[in-house]
Amino acid sequence: MMEHYDLLLDRVGGLLKAGRIEARQQINTVLVETYWHVGRHIVDFEQQGDHSAQYGKQLLEHLSVDLKQRYGKGFSRSNIYQMRQLYLCYPKIQTLSGKLGWSIYCELLSISDSLSRSFYEQQCLVENWSVRELKRQISSALFERLALSSDKQGILALARDGHQPAIAADLVKDPYVFEFLNLPERKQYSEKQLENQLVDKLAQFLLELGKGFAFIAQQYRVTLNNTHYYVDLVFYHRILKCFVLIDLKLGKVHHQDIGQMNLYLNYFKKEENTAGDQAPIGIVLAADKDEILVEYATGSISNQIFVSRYKTHLPDRKALARELALLLEEQGD
The missing domain is CATH 3.40.1350.10 (Trna Endonuclease; Chain: A, domain 1)
Known part of the structure; x- marks a missing residue:
């Protein structure tokens, strides 16, 4: 009887773990998509009015104050700025990955070069990097170190597909x-x-x-x-x-x-x-x-x-x- 019960417990536990992982993933996906839409609305609003840098700065500050009053934490000026950047860097929502959370995208948005950003995004998907691992690889200039040993097509492939070793030379970095x-x-x-x-x-x-x-x-x-x-x-x-x-x-x-x-x-x-x-x-x-x-x-x-x-x-x-x-x-x- 106890053996059957232990099996039941293991099966229920497995379902709960899988369900929680899926729920977290869905929450992350919805959150990123919601912030993308927030960014889109901000950019649309800006394009209808004054384009000056001072105006944009004041807009984000006003939004931060009002949103925090209405909806609580999570709406600092820097966070709202990143929502705006998310839309500008990924103008098509379909290009966002449902597997990457908001904290990962915040790190990716700190990379101004689109080739480099695309590479790190692919590596996060391929190797399931944490935010800490992503920060370390950006700091160590992994993309540049790998790309400098390639021709232009190799660099573009690296940015598009990430680094996936297929031959011995693919394993080696310098330095x-x-x-x-x-x-x-x-x-x-x-x-x-x-x-x-x-x-x-x-x-x-x-x-x-x-x-x-x-x-x-x-x-x-x-x-x-x-x-x-x-x-x-x-x-x-x-x-x-x-x-x-x-x-x-x-x-x-x-x-x-x-x-x-x-x-x-x-x-x-x-x-x-x-x-x-x-x-x-x-x-x-x-x-x-x-x-x-x-x-x-x-x-x-x-x-x-x-x-x-x-x-x-x-x-x-x-x-x-x-x-x-x-x-x-x-x-x-």
Whole structure:
């Protein structure tokens, strides 16, 4: 009897959880759509009268005061401004996603560039980011870092579809940003300390690596003829079905580092891969790199080896945005 009751309890509990999730989703959808209509009415009203900035500022202030008196909290001047921006940035209500809440849209509206905003919107849908995760990725200039390694069509595809890895090169960023480690800018630390910090803050590290990474091991031992070698970090990528090996270097990458990674990849290909696994991928992460050296050092290697930089502090987003704008301008239509 108790077994049947426990089953009943589990089924009812499952229904209640699913119902609450659906109810929250519906509330979010209705709220976003309502705020879109509020924004539309404000813009329509403005277009019938004085277009001056001073008039617009006073209108939002008056609306804020009157709406708070009638309907309570949630109608600060900044919140009403964001409702107006929602309509201006998404003039067709059909382009709003029913899966994203108002707090996510508030963050997206802080992005002035439409390509960048579209990318982060798609990533929120693909990876189910929280507001905190979205803020972190915007601050770390994820779109610019990914886009600068693409041609114009690749950039437009990134903005339209988000970042969904299909080949090995899609996994790699340059640079990676480890600002979440909170390392002092001038403090000396060893490769081992950097590695330990990344493992200690694995959730943030996985967010920086991107979708599909599963952590396997730290200091993975490779033994050849009774000599031991150690891969700093080993992951498995669930989408590409392959091992991803990462070696950390404090200074500039050397050709020996690339040769060592090639050894690791050959070992994993023969000794660790099982049926269904694709060829492993190697990423050498260094504080700096010489592009010419990397080109020659990887030129005749059949394995998939990538060399990227890492930064322990946030990059200059404005500088990256300028680089991206120049790239798009050079490539033309």
